[in-house]
Amino acid sequence: MHFIDVGQGDSELIVTKDKAVLIDSGEREYSGTVIQYIKALGIEKLDYIICTHPHSDHIGGMYAIIEDVGADTVIMPKVSDELVPTTSAFSRLLDSIESTGAAVKYAQAGSMLTLAEGSYIELLSPVNDYEDLNNYSIACRFIHGANAFLFTGDIEKDAESDILDSGADVRADVIKVPHHGSHTSSSYDFVKAVSPDYAVFEVGSPNDYGHPHKETLKTYEDIGCTMLRTDLNGSIVFTADGNTVTYETEK
Numbered sequence: 001m002h003f004i005d006v007g008q009g010d011s012e013l014i015v016t017k018d019k020a021v022l023i024d025s026g027e028r029e030y031s032g033t034v035i036q037y038i039k040a041l042g043i044e045k046l047d048y049i050i051c052t053h054p055h056s057d058h059i060g061g062m063y064a065i066i067e068d069v070g071a072d073t074v075i076m077p078k079v080s081d082e083l084v085p086t087t088s089a090f091s092r093l094l095d096s097i098e099s100t101g102a103a104v105k106y107a108q109a110g111s112m113l114t115l116a117e118g119s120y121i122e123l124l125s126p127v128n129d130y131e132d133l134n135n136y137s138i139a140c141r142f143i144h145g146a147n148a149f150l151f152t153g154d155i156e157k158d159a160e161s162d163i164l165d166s167g168a169d170v171r172a173d174v175i176k177v178p179h180h181g182s183h184t185s186s187s188y189d190f191v192k193a194v195s196p197d198y199a200v201f202e203v204g205s206p207n208d209y210g211h212p213h214k215e216t217l218k219t220y221e222d223i224g225c226t227m228l229r230t231d232l233n234g235s236i237v238f239t240a241d242g243n244t245v246t247y248e249t250e251k
């Protein structure tokens, strides 16, 4: 499980014995970093790409990854018509999907992607319609034996409470902290339900938003977990053997 340092943005890579899944790409300027990272692991093509939501700090570089590395299936949230972006990042993404012939699927909460026996990803959201793109983020849980990782994109408190209300199991050893540690996310009830041993903040140093916010750090401190940050630790790699989780950091 790789949390790739892409500055102020998100990029996570799940690698199992013979499958690879990329969640988000970071901004366009980091596409080379992510492509190199993927290729250095010997991955020739991605099985799935999950675009959590169409903001440039999540999908800005995805077109280049799709064109260079390729993917069988690209999963994205179906957002309401008035929120469909008109940005160049989003239109480049759609062009790259079309030109490479990748399949597109809209995220359905409750659907599963099987990666190997005992290893799968459950999509948890979006479970509702929202007025902003952050809440439309695809949250998903990767399960490998007794280990679980929760990826959250930029969901905010509304989407967090909808996920809890949906009855989904959110417990995880490791959480990708929603929305770069913004105080608009990580409600105490949500974090408590996840009950992580490790919280990973994907943030740039410095960034314009003051992420991670101190209230958010306090929430994870109160829960009592180890906090890791891409701005301080660089890329972070977790290894899960189905029972235990270990990690290494670049810095």
Ligand SMILES: [Zn+2]
Binding pocket: 009, 010, 055, 057, 058, 154, 179, 180
């Ligand atoms: Zn973001």
